[in-house]
Amino acid sequence: MNIFPQERDLPEGRHQLLKEFVMTSLQDRPKARRKLPRAGVLAPALGLAAAAAVALPLLFGSAPAYAVAENPDGTVTITINEAKDPEALEAELRGMGHDFVVDYLPAGKKCATRPRGENWLSKEEAPLAVFPPTIETTGFQIDPSQIKPGQTGVLEFAVNDNPEAGDVVAAIWARVSDGPVAPCDLVDGDAPLGDS
Secondary structure, eight states, X not given: OOOSOOGGGSOTTHHHHHHHHHHHHHHHSOOOOOXXXXXXXXXHHHHHHHHHHHHHHHHTTOOOXXXXXXXXXXXXXXXXXXXXXXXXXXXXXXXXXXXXXXXXXXXXXXXXXXXXXXXXXXXXXXXXXXXXXXXXXXXXXXXXXXXXXXXXXXXXEEEOSOGXXXXXXXXXXEEEESSOBOOXXXXXXXXXXXXX
16 A cells, blocks of 8 residues: 555646755755865876877877987987987987987088097997988988997087978988097088197
8 A cells, every 4th residue: 555645646736846846955955075086096197198298299290309219230220300409319329328429510510520529530440330311211320339438429410401301311420539529519511620
C-alpha cells in the first residue's frame, strides 16, 4: 500500500508548487568548494605544457637555429638553420666534451686570425675534416678527435646576407689552435690581418 499520492492525484496547482519548491531548494543549496590541484598532479601538467611549447614551433615548421648530431664514426654533424646565438652552439659542443670556439661572420667580414691564437696547426697536423653538405647530410661534418688536450677547435661560419636565396652558411673555416683562442675581432674582408 502506497501512502504517498500519485502525481496525477495532486490537486490543481499543487504540482506546480511542488516543482517550484524542488527547483528553489536546488538553487539555494551551497555549492561544493573546489579544491586546488595538488603539486603532484600539477607538476606533470606543467611538464606537458612545457613540452608542447617546445614541440609546437617544430610542428608548424619553425626549425631550431642549429642542430648537432654525433655520428657512429665519432664525427659530429652541425646544421645551421638560422645564424644566431653562436654561443649556444659552442656551449652544446663543449657540453658534449669537445673544446670549440664558434663564430658567425657576416658577409664581408672576417676574424683577425693571428691575434686569436698563438699557434695554428696545419691541416696535415690536425685535419678537423670539414665536409660540406652532401645529399645524405644537410650539415657540416667535423672530426673532434683531432683536438688533443690543451688544443682548441675553431669554427667560423661565413653567413649569407640573404638566407632566403640559399643556404644560411656560405662557407666554413675550421682549424685547430695549439692553445687558447681569443674572441673573434671582426675586420673587413679585405683588411690585412694583424700580427701577434
